[in-house]
Amino acid sequence: MALAPRLEMRQGQSLVMTPQLQQAIKLLQLSNIELASFVEQELEKNPLLDRDERAEIPDLAGESAERERADSANTDTNADMGGDSSSADTTASASGDAMAEPDPAPVSLDDASPATEIDSGFEDMYPEDTGSDRSGTEADATPAALGGSDWSSSAGGSGGGVGGDSELDLESRLTRDLTLHEHLTEQLDVAIFDPAKRMIGRFLIDCVDDAGYLRFDDLEDGVDGLNDIASRLGSPRKDVDEVLTVMRGFEPTGVMARSLKECMALQLAEMDHLDPAMQCFLDNLELVARRDLNQLCKVCGVDEEDIRDMIEEVRSLDPRPGLTFGGEAAAPVVPDVFVRSAQGGGWTVELNTETLPRVLVNQQYYATVSGATQKKDDKLYLSDCLQSANWLVKSLDQRARTILKVSREIVRQQDGFFAHGISHLRPLNLKTIADAIEMHESTVSRVTSNKFMATSRGVFELKYFFTSAISATDGGDAHSAEAVRHRIRELVDAESPAKILSDDKIVEILKLSGIDIARRTVAKYREAMHIPSSVERRRAKRLSA
Template identity: 55%
Template sequence: MALAPRLELRQGQSLVMTPQLQQAIKLLQLSNLELAEYVEQELERNPLLEASTGEPAAGPEERDGHEGEREQVLTSETSLSLSEDGPMPGRDGDLDTDYDNVYADESRSDTQNDAAATAPGPQGSDWQSVKGGGGGTSDGDFSFEATLTREPTLAEHLTEQMHTALKTAGDRLIGAYLIDQVNEAGYMTADIADVAERLGTDVEDVEAVLQVMQTFEPTGICARNLKECLSLQLAERDRLDPTMQVFLDHLELFAKRDFDQLMKLTGADREDIACMVDDIRLCDPKPGHAFGAEPVVPVVPDVFIRPRADGSWMVEINSETLPRVLVNQQYYAEVTKLSGDPGAKAYISECLNNANWLVKSLDQRARTILKVASEIVRQQDSFLVHGIQHLKPLNLKTIAEAISMHESTVSRVTANKYIATPRGIFEMKYFFTSSIASSSGGAAHSAEAVRHRIKELIDVERPDAVLSDDNIVDILKGQGVDIARRTVAKYREALNIPSSVQRRREKKAYA
């Protein structure tokens, strides 16, 4: 058969994802902070969107966008009793988005979908009049965050000390370059010879400047390695004697808890070794972390779980994490009525459609999170009642089949979401763990529960009876957990627990 170009018609089915549908998918996997930032951008881009500052309605109801001036997204807490059977509580007329059908074809990557969903738009502006003196706003609001200042960075802190300690311009030039080579932990990462060659100076000059900089605060800064960092801090406390110097020369033995070998090298007894270990533990191995640290942002749960009097669980969406967005229908009506430009009318109509879709997408996102969280609570009821030892093995497929959604939807919903339970705040992903078979043929055990059990066994072990990995395997098998030794070793290392040999050495040193 000869090869030749030809034209032919083919009929087939394919999934075409509109920008609005891609937006709804993107909203699912955003955390509450990312969602707030995304909505803020939409408020600037779309002139018909407004941020609601009022209290959320006690019982939101779906309203037609053309019947009122504004339409508000679902913001009130929605509760669901797991002891009751029936559909999810909510409003009539849910968003016409079938996420199960959407994710039936994953042929396009998230990057491609996100790029296709990004569309340029005009930047909206919101002017606020300022009245009175003292820079007060018209509504009298005062933002305390606006008065806060950031902490100085490590480079700024060192530069300030450098201008005082170094007198000549050449030394300051070398010092400025060395400060750029200090990492976040406070260690000098550059080689002295390379610095001298690059700056066209002698190694002795660079070494002299470095020695001056090593006297800066915090103590131990600009050290080239851990030994030098500890030496600087111990010398300041007058604890750097020859015995301690030998100890620092063999820090790898301290890491292995080989105190017997350290006693031979230093000539010190066990009590002196214990004192030196205490002195080293008072040092800061990363002095640079004290400067320019990012503020700690507390985790804000997306879902609350509270027990009911009848023993069931109440699942609530955290209304504080839901953006309150309004659609200004009055402004849309005025523009379409007064403007005779067809382009302006087309633009404002597109803004209205995008605004309505965003409101409905936010509403659907909240309902989907609530639906997934409710099923997780139903599956992990034993964990909520009895604790981590009763955490069940769970995967995305089980949740997806129970709520008639695709696994991709569940994966996106559980990403960067947190649940506040009576036992603490957990990421939704925490409840999805692999299973370990039971040696007695019963129900499988959760990997997280087994890790917790391993930690408990090691925490209560006696100094004269340190458990090896084989001993832990035997104990777990006696409790009905069919686990291999290499799995125990993997879980132990994930918990940052040293081997039995190192634990035995450490316990003997402090016995």
């Protein structure tokens, strides 16, 4: 057969991930902190994006016909006040209800915008007219990710504006807790005057973690690290040891230790309680963890009563002395969704508008600049900025709608948990939620990552509600693995010192409750919850008696 070039036409189908769709998928899996950082970067580099600082939350789901007529009647008034007449229809709205019967007048969010387009694009959800042909508008009327009739109804004071009396409160802005490193540096400057030794001390302070321990993870000789420090600083090892000895007398007592044993030894030495028996006790802390009192008595050469006194004395020590000083404050978990009980039964699901960015596309600025631009490259740049801004607004809006829809379905599936607690948690997987709301499992997985739900029972990550199933002994409904773990915890907490439950006994009790579970599964759950074995629990009960 002769080889020759030729032209052929073939028809096929393929999935193309456009940059806009990739951006929408990326935003979907970001946490609220990561999303805020991403939007700030976009605001800095895109001149057509503005931060929306209006008090009202625009209604993305639509309002009733009466509200539309009332808003249209006030259009002239809004124009005289300098407002955007095209955005006069977007006002704050009532919160959404996931379980209760909705009012007949408002259009529900699910009817207005199916969330399945996150997998295929936004062509069906958003029409082609983006409002760019409107003149005299200051900004596009479609803000990003701010609720409509199914969003939170409260928006006052969350616009992010500057000003107010809080900016003049200098005391609250300038005062802070003294850090451990600053406290140690102040003591170093008073205790050591030799510049070379003071340099060694400052290097050692840099190796102290927040708990007050010396960490040499990045040094060559591992746990010790002092030889490497002497080599790096060009100082004799003797000087390093002398400086470390002085600094171990700093407050709080126990800092500059390299292990828990050293930390406790420093505190006991200051109280003059570090006798040979106590030193032997510290050398065998693993026996204390196992509550092996008989072996401790043999090793330390004391009776059981002395061992009990030693344990009580060690318990009074501070294993992390550095934490008494201020450090970097841990960021609190900010929920993305609120779940509240509704009047007449059911549950109200609302998005937390405080975590949702508010951005607008400035169409007026685009029209002004593009009309005065003559260069082709400048026009292309403005066109790209406009397209990027519009897609960002749509992506943020779609992200909010998708999170709300997934959260609603989770609340519907786990209604027993919200009403009665962990014991009524049902088995649930991603496929169940995806099939119910007609979305792909990967989309549900992205939505539930790093998202939190605030309920009357606490704040939970959305992934918490997805648990594996454990079959029932009578062939009935399966039990949630999380509910079974909670049941094991209750059994252990309620056991008496005279009758410690073994894993086999726990299996028997669970099977009487209709839970078909193996002994190895009980042991795995117990270890995951850091519950000691029955032998260790018996020793602990005897020790505390």
